[in-house]
Amino acid sequence: MSDATNLGKDPEDYIEELVKSGRYENRDAALKEAVRLLAFKEQRLAELNAALAxxxxxxxxxxxxxxxxxxxxFEARYAERMKKRSA
Known part of the structure; x- marks a missing residue:
């Protein structure tokens, strides 16, 4: 697959390239994977924001x-670890 991260061109062309390369069976499969990844990213972002709050x-x-x-x-643990290494 040529430069899989290049989305500077039309996204439809990119999806077509992914399908032609055999990476995805068809356009719908590629779009389904994209939506799945976006949903995962949004869920993870919400979890991180909640943890931060x-x-x-x-x-x-x-x-x-x-x-x-x-x-x-931390300094005590580091000093102990360094002491063990030099022994």
């Missing part, structure tokens, strides 16, 4: 761990 709400409510504590734990 929850995280921000928890942070504003003081439910998170202060960055100083997180960094201190």
């Amino acid at each position: 929850r995280g921000l709400a928890e942070s504003e409510a003081g439910l998170g761990t202060p960055i100083e504590e997180v960094m201190a734990e």
Whole structure:
């Protein structure tokens, strides 16, 4: 398939190229896959936005761990790992 990511030309031509290459059985199969992928992307975006909103709400409510504590734990783990490597 030639440059599968080039959508600069007419999308109908692109779909036709995908069908001719054998990648998809027909135009409907290609369009069905495109819609499936768009639906997946939109669902994932909604999930990520919801997770972000929850995280921000928890942070504003003081439910998170202060960055100083997180960094201190990270630095301690890193120091321990480096110590084991040099041993």
